[in-house]
Amino acid sequence: MHAYSMLVVRTVASASGSSQVRPEDLTARARIRDAAIECFARDGFDASVRTLADRAGVSAGLITHHFGSKAKLRAECDTEVLRRYRLVKQDAVERPTPHLLEALADPGPDAALLVYILRAVHAGGPAARAFLTHLMDDARDAMADGVARGLVRPSRDEEARLRYLTYQTVGAMLVDFMLDGGSDPGVFVARMRQRSSDLLLPMLEVGTEGYLASREYLDSYLENVWEGRHGTDGGARTHAPPSSADPEPTSA
Template sequence: MTDAAGRESGSGSTPERILTAAVHRFGIDGFGVGLREIAADAGVSAALVIRHYRSKDGLRAACDEHVLAQVRRVKMESVTSDTRSLLERLAHMEEYAPLTGYVIASLIDGGDLARDLIEHMVADAVDYLAEGERTGMITPSRDPEARARYLTYAGLGGLLLQIRLASSDGPRDPAAMMRTFMQQSMLPSLEIYTDGVFTDRRILDAVLDAGYGDQQGGSAPAPHDVATDPPERT
């Protein structure tokens, strides 16, 4: 059995213990950490880690799959649950800190595995946003894939920027990162998602009239005069 963040509530099988230890350790120390440290956290030998996952890259690929499955589950539950269940989940948000720490470590590390992880997260976002539309919790989009990509980039980018600005030479503390991010970002982001920013459709309609949304790859010309001039300085 696992808790909300995918940690085993009991002893778990040896591969599960290794996987859980790896997600935690990668999220705290980054992907430069050695297999011996991960093995020690799991209470096994480094040779046993190799036996189950063949290599450090194999272990990281398994961690990617595990983290993606957990993130997808949590997001899907968020768009299908009632308000009370959502508030209960928010009250225990720090339980998801290992997942957050792992994703941040992947973004900082970069490379093909990071790109694959983000692309999978975007694809999953398309699915859970569609489920939110089905349940009536989320407004339909003109371009579901583009919206999912923007929300994924914006959410992860904001979190990564915060981590970079508050970075230190020591190991990361995913739980503290989660607390700070939620304190600073939860209410303003919910306000934007719920009430929006603009008071009417003038800018959106001007951009749509200029051809955006009709062409792929951003090939439409940049629109001009879509907003009123700023007030003159006095």
């Protein structure tokens, strides 16, 4: 849960190492790619090659020389955004409490990274499907690590929970973006950060204490549906479920 929620609260620019790399130290190809990430985040993937070239301060011909087409440039941007996102998520798992406290004290998000992710999913089609698949592939490792560390409870079906949490987190941000997203990623992220502070308590409550006060619905589903599909042992993909001796959630 933590690895997903931190994407809402903090997307750390320094995690990509970009804050320690001077623009003049980047290759022309990398400068074009980084400028394209910002441009796609601000203007969407319909941005023209000329707009991308102007943003990067190069000629349209140089973009064609390095990437061949806008689609190939987009693919390289996808790869770089996923790399930076992976580092952010790794920090959230390896340093859960410091990461959360730092996020509350100084969210400092890389707005272009977050908005790029939202635009990539919203665009739909094969590229969006592949992008979301990569997000879940990366999240799978983080979730498994969280379970191994005792930070996250195991699930009867880790894959189903992975999809649910990914769709829930990305979907919630996408709704926010569609309702309030403008041309400036920084403005959108600043507004979302303000709203996120009001949602942090219920998010942690639901993630830590649960939502339903009784096990009635879960037990009924397990007995009448789950066991019929997977058997009493839950099938090969299961882990031991939370103990029924766990304390009941406390009242908010």
